[in-house]
Every structure is written in structure tokens, then in C-alpha cells.
Amino acid sequence: MNSSSAPSIPASAISRIQVGDQLQPFIRRTDFDNWNRYAAVNDEFLPHSMNDEAARREGFPKAFGMGNLQWSYVHSLLRAFIGPDGSILRVDVQFRNPNLREQTVTAHGTVTGIDGTTVSIDLWTQEDEGARLAVGKALVSLPSG
Template sequence: MTKVISRSDIEVGQELPAFSRETGFAVWNRYAAVNDEFVPIHMDDEAGRAAGYPSAFGMGNLQWAYLHNAIRDWMGDGGRIAALSCQFRGANTKGMTLTVSGTVTAVRDEDGTRYVDLAMTVKDQEGKALAPATATVAFDG
């Protein structure tokens, strides 16, 4: 069954459901295979340590993908991502659990489209923000 959020039910302050994933080599390897991103710092602990981290670390764009997943899970088939911006401020190393959270910050209607602004972040299991983000979702009709 396809989830469709009702545009009339969206309010400022509403929280998106959390989206969580545990990171590690198996996840990074699958992501690298799809995106041809077999970079040593993501595949080899020695290369990660040489870059100043305790081990190999995950791709920033994987955190970007998790932001997309969280938005798509929330909006269902009723909306489209009109804008997404984030800043990578921390790496995800093996065994971390990353959680994406988001809150509706504004709702506005323009020419028959409802635009919903979101404040989002990707955090590690200790609550450290790795990628703060903003997004706008458009609900047409």
C-alpha cells in the first residue's frame, strides 16, 4: 500500500518519523558498487587512519541518501523534493548508527502548490550532528 500524506495535515512543528541505519563496510561496499566510489578512505582502515579517522569512513553522499530516504518515507507518493541542502560536518565510522530527524518549519501555498520547509539533521548514536540540512517538499494540487 502506498502512503500518501494529506497536505492539510501538515503543520509547523510536526516531526518526521526517524530514519536510522547502522553503518559499516558492507553498507559502504554496496553504495560504492552502485556509485563507482571505491575510494581507499571508504574501503581500507589504514587509508582512513592516514586521513585522521579511527578507521575507514562512510561516504558523505550516503548521508545525503539517508536524508532523501527520510523525506520520501514521510511524504509518500503525494509530494516531491523541491530542494535539499546539507553540510557534511562529521564522518560516519564503522558501527555507528545514523539517525535522520526532521521538523516542519514553514508551510505556504503558492499557485496551488503547498510548500513545506524542513529542518533536518543526520546524527550519530551519541547525538552528534554529522550533517545539518534543510529541505523543501512540494505537494501539488
């Protein structure tokens, strides 16, 4: 227990944020383990996400994951950044490349603007070699202080 009487400033408070700050990345190695679990909760049992052969029939080298799961990863990234008192106001993402099996996907974000307690963020997911899979922007609100 912290016995200090000084009011503590949340780690995610707006006063601690600067343009150019990098968000703590959110990283997952992706494979059937992740995708089938996601399908389980989203009823999203897509052959090309469950079966290499099905993906190859669609012209991909192997099975690939759901854009919806990348969307979730981006939200996980943002939630960790804003902390318990922040809010995600808006997220806008485009899916540019398939998330192929066995790729390690990292969701990144960079602070691009601060307006009052509203923070603009560029965000993206990338695979092991740096190719971007999903790119987008977000607006979040942070607690003042």
C-alpha cells in the same frame, strides 16, 4: 478494500501537517556492508571508506562513509514523508562530522514552515550519541487535501 465513499486524504496531505512535526526517522547502522554496496552502485571505491588503515593515514580513527550516502539517507527520509504524490523540491546539506564505522546513523527532520503546499524542513543526520553528522534544509511539496 475500503468501501467508504468519502474521498480519502493522503497521509502526507498538506492539511495533516503542522509546523513542529517530526518526520519518521530513517535509521541505518553503518559499516563496510553499506558503504561497499553504495560504492558498487556509485563507483565510489574510496580507500578511506573501505579500509581502516587508509582512514587512519588520513587522520581519522577508523574508516568512514560517503557523504553521498548520507545524502541518500536524507532523501529516503523525505520520500517517506512526502508519500507517492509529493515532490522533493530542494535539499541543502552540509557535512559536519565523519560517519565512522559501526555508528548508527539516524536521519531526522522537523517541519519549520508551511506555505501553500510547500513545506520547509530542517533536517540532519546524527550518530548514536547525538552528534550531528550532516545538517541542512529541504523544501518539499505535498498534495493538497
